[in-house]
Amino acid sequence: MAGIYLHIPFCKQRCTYCDFHFSTNFGSYRKELIAALCREIELRKAEIQTEIQTIYFGGGTPSLLENAELSLILATIRENYIVSETAEISLEANPEDVCEEKLAHWKKEGVNRLSIGLQSFKESDMQWMNRAHLASDGEKSVRLAQKLGFENITVDLIYGLPQLTKEEWKKHLELVTSLGISHISAYCLTVEPKTALHHQVKHNQLVTADEDTQSEQFELMVDFLKTKGFEQYEISNFAKNEQYSKHNSAYWQSVHYIGIGPSAHSFNGKQRRWNISNNSVYYKNVGVNDSWFTIENLSENEQWNELFLTGLRTKWGVSKKAIESLNSFTKAEFNLLENYISDGSMIETTSSFILSDAGKIRADGIASSFFRI
Numbered sequence: 001m002a003g004i005y006l007h008i009p010f011c012k013q014r015c016t017y018c019d020f021h022f023s024t025n026f027g028s029y030r031k032e033l034i035a036a037l038c039r040e041i042e043l044r045k046a047e048i049q050t051e052i053q054t055i056y057f058g059g060g061t062p063s064l065l066e067n068a069e070l071s072l073i074l075a076t077i078r079e080n081y082i083v084s085e086t087a088e089i090s091l092e093a094n095p096e097d098v099c100e101e102k103l104a105h106w107k108k109e110g111v112n113r114l115s116i117g118l119q120s121f122k123e124s125d126m127q128w129m130n131r132a133h134l135a136s137d138g139e140k141s142v143r144l145a146q147k148l149g150f151e152n153i154t155v156d157l158i159y160g161l162p163q164l165t166k167e168e169w170k171k172h173l174e175l176v177t178s179l180g181i182s183h184i185s186a187y188c189l190t191v192e193p194k195t196a197l198h199h200q201v202k203h204n205q206l207v208t209a210d211e212d213t214q215s216e217q218f219e220l221m222v223d224f225l226k227t228k229g230f231e232q233y234e235i236s237n238f239a240k241n242e243q244y245s246k247h248n249s250a251y252w253q254s255v256h257y258i259g260i261g262p263s264a265h266s267f268n269g270k271q272r273r274w275n276i277s278n279n280s281v282y283y284k285n286v287g288v289n290d291s292w293f294t295i296e297n298l299s300e301n302e303q304w305n306e307l308f309l310t311g312l313r314t315k316w317g318v319s320k321k322a323i324e325s326l327n328s329f330t331k332a333e334f335n336l337l338e339n340y341i342s343d344g345s346m347i348e349t350t351s352s353f354i355l356s357d358a359g360k361i362r363a364d365g366i367a368s369s370f371f372r373i
């Protein structure tokens, strides 16, 4: 089992909070960049011998791909890899790009899961986020995708926004659960360095929600979504009827994947690799197959840290088998584990250690307390 992630590094506008890799000025080289993506797909075919179960178009904004570009990328993958007939093929779409013509093309090409970036239902949020769509476009895009026959739809929301009240967040959750979708990803706003949001906060032009407000909105979301039949299978991800993201679940359980495109990451169990985060250097260097990625061998300590960081965020937890394979707990780590179990933050199952609902609120802190340096 393996997966392919494709990073499409184009966006219409720069959202104030976003530090993902993308460019808003790509018209002059988009052809070269798409050609480089296809070349990387070809160059790396020897890395994966097993069937591809998941393909994920992320970004940036994959819904900005022209129909012919998407077809070319998928055809190149199918020519060079064995793609399972039941593969999950996901595409991140921004509401302003969702139209009947594109939806029909995505469906024809085998895209069977859409991730639509709603972010908020409040019109004024769209402006300060510098989103390229109206809040009302979010719901319209979901309805249109459903009309065109997409059954596996997830949406992204952000909470912890400045001025988002508890009542408004509850309303957003009510609205999102009325859409008839099976999956929701909801992220707490983070202030990333070098973003416009960071600049505003640093110059006291904006005050973000404090930790208590963020925790309150997180708890409200977990409780509310549970009453609507959504299972929290990862800290920020909720699914109905086990309609988990196969791609992300595999990633969280350390299944091998290759990441294609500028800034994309890859993982093969022992090594992490990341591509250069510069569009023109990427396409030029892929063209001559030279210096466009860095490889890092993960030390046993890094594998251990990764295990806790990703594992503890999921319902599958950290497997006992994986812990054993990395020399098991030291005495100090075992004491730490026992403390978390006795204070109700962690739970032991037959095959793993997982976080309780109370533990999930401080997932990253608990994971990092197990880190080996």
Ligand SMILES: C[S@@+](CC[C@H](N)C(=O)[O-])C[C@H]1O[C@@H](n2cnc3c(N)ncnc32)[C@H](O)[C@@H]1O
Pocket (backbone or CB within 6 Å): 017, 018, 019, 020, 058, 059, 060, 061, 062, 092, 093, 094, 116, 117, 118, 119, 156, 157, 158, 187, 188, 189, 190, 191, 192
């Ligand atoms: C990088 S975006 C790509 C998807 C698509 N371009 C979009 O805007 O919907 C993936 C998701 O990460 C989330 N995200 C990005 N930066 C964030 C931040 N600083 N804080 C919280 N969520 C963030 C947003 O919800 C976004 O939908």
Ligand code: SF4
Pocket (backbone or CB within 6 Å): 010, 011, 012, 013, 014, 015, 018, 019, 020, 022, 059, 060, 061, 094, 117
């Ligand atoms: S949130 Fe999405 S659309 Fe906005 S800049 Fe980031 S990747 Fe682009």
